Amino acid sequence: MAKLHAYLNFNGNCEEAFTFYEKVFQTKNPGFMRYGDIPADPQMPPIPDEAKNKICHTAISINGESMLMGADVIPVFGQSYTQGNNTYVMLMCANSAEAKTLYEALSVNAKVVEMPLGETFFAELYSSFQDQFGICWMVYFGGNKDTDCESNS
Template sequence: MAKVHAYLNFNGNCEEAFTFYQTVFESPLSGVYRFGDTPEDPNFPTPEEDKNKVMHTSLHINKDVMLMGSDCIESFGQKATYGTGSYIMLDTDTAEEARTLFDKLAVDAQNLEMDLGETFFAELFASFTDKFGIAWMIHFEGNKKMGQ
């Protein structure tokens, strides 16, 4: 079975975002590759101001899930557009884990759609956009298991 990982794009602040995510998930970066590290292609040169931007980085959320990311380069025709077209949903094993992740990830959130609280489908649920424009959901089903 294939694993599913989240790949996030940023407009120049990937490094700042992943520094933040390291503190949230208490996990080190697996590495950082910058656009300036790539071999130069005279037909497709990297602008000098973009060479320090992140081409790829990642960290493990747990043994099966990675969060990966990169910066977009506008001169290459790339631009990250944020919204609610997709969310990263963190399905937690405990209420404490849900609260801890929410308390860390929601710091300076751009949009708090739903504060962490009880719903008809979960003991704890939250929906928000973090300070970097990434949409998250945090879910702890608890005693609200379907069919009970």
């Protein structure tokens, strides 16, 4: 069964927020992945210089089972930070079949599909979308690519 995690979007202050949350939850942040760390991909827009030091992904463990994850939102990927899209429910799936099943069920009549379920540089399957009720979801199956900050969940 998928694990449920909170994913928070920030307007350029993700690193500051997670440094604070690390103290609050008395846990160690294993690191920050920055937009400048993303491998070049001709199918994706280039990362603007002013966004390269912003946080692309980070995570801390809350209790060994729950993760608090986050990133700065940058406009080059078609998102803008607004209250309402700054929190996602993230489903960490145990296998690709579970990811596909959950994506197909949750995305029925989706208001917005930011990224359809597919392979990325960081996951075998990943999607982000707003469901028909306006709730923001991420479906993730890392598979063989699961080597980022959140490797223990």
